[in-house]
Amino acid sequence: MDDVRKQLRDAAAEHRPDRERMLARVERGMERDAVDQLGAASRGRPRRPAPWLRIAGATAAVAGVFALGGYAVASLVQGEDPPPSTVGTPAAPDSPAGPSPSASTPDDENAGPSAPAEPAQPSGKATKGTPGKDAAPDTKRPPKKSDPPPSTRRLAPDAKSVEDGYLWSDGSVDPQSNDFWAQSTLTFKTGEPLTALSVELRVAQTGGVADTGNWRSLPADDFTVSVREEGDELVYRWTLKAGRTVPEGEHVFAGQYNHAEGGRDAGEDTYAAEATASGRKAAVRGDFARTS
Structure with a gap:
């Protein structure tokens, strides 16, 4: 495997694309398209797409082939897999049902940051200032004025004899x-x-x-x-x-x-x-x- 990578690395370093030969082939193709277009026009046939569109597409295809080929060689030389390619997709049109819950509306943009939601109150607990459903009633009562407890009351206050x-x-x-x-x-x-x-x-x-x-x-x-x-x-x-x-x-x-x-x-x-x-x-x- 190391020998194969070395040979590929050397081949990639020595490779020089023949640009003149490629341009010559493109020019010959353009001349043929011009002749074909003139002949079709003289015979009343519908014209094919403009030759420059085809030439641009061919040129792009050739460039893409060279780019992919060079990238593949580099990947093999380095021993790494190319990252997965991603394909861009156009954004979906707005749904007739309206914006999604996460989408922002003009009113939201002008309203400023939303306030954090208040935490839910535990069941059975009273909120501040409001007695809870299951809260125990307040059983505290003010002390009543009464006789002192027996522990502090003087014993036999009316006794007069031993x-x-x-x-x-x-x-x-x-x-x-x-x-x-x-x-x-x-x-x-x-x-x-x-x-x-x-x-x-x-x-x-x-x-x-x-x-x-x-x-x-x-x-x-x-x-x-x-x-x-x-x-x-x-x-x-x-x-x-x-x-x-x-x-x-x-x-x-x-x-x-x-x-x-x-x-x-x-x-x-x-x-x-x-x-x-x-x-x-x-x-x-x-x-x-x-x-x-």
Whole structure:
């Protein structure tokens, strides 16, 4: 294959077309056409197409043959296939149905660039400013003015005694308290099992009072416990969980806290409790002895 390409390359390089010979043949053909035209005119026959048209066509054909031949030789020498030829086709006439959707009209040209289409809204979602078909209604309501939640309501506000029916109570400061720390102890006695019980201890803020812990003699899992600051008081609260009971007997609740250095006066501290036994309610309230 390499020898064939080399021979073709050499032949193409040495080839020189004989232009004089080709022009001479064209001139002889033109002379024959002139004679034929004159003879046809003398005999009344229709004239054939002008000889120059035929000559131009013949010349173009010869040039095309040489061009294609040279291109084919070059392709073979270079070892490449000629690219596929394309044939131009005239544009189709306009359809009577009007321009295609992609064609531009004068109105489109004067209208400027079209605005991008808005994205479709997901189904079930509300558009801006308009509630959606499946959108959930707004269930928010302004808070109603009502009594404070039970967790912040003072227990037994109307109780005036440390004893009420089956419930008895007492409040004291643990003797182990010192100049920096103290424990307030609440003792309750009940003559009946309790199905509900809430106990509250309020320690006045006398300076540096801060929670350090709390405990109860009853099971810890039976109660929910909260410690919070409310005004000038540190408030402990124990609440018996639903379905739990407190057996009859004596029970202790205690709150522990730090305070400013020195002896602390517990005279402003208070406690309270509310209980239920056999459907009967009881409420007690008390305070602590003032330090002299």
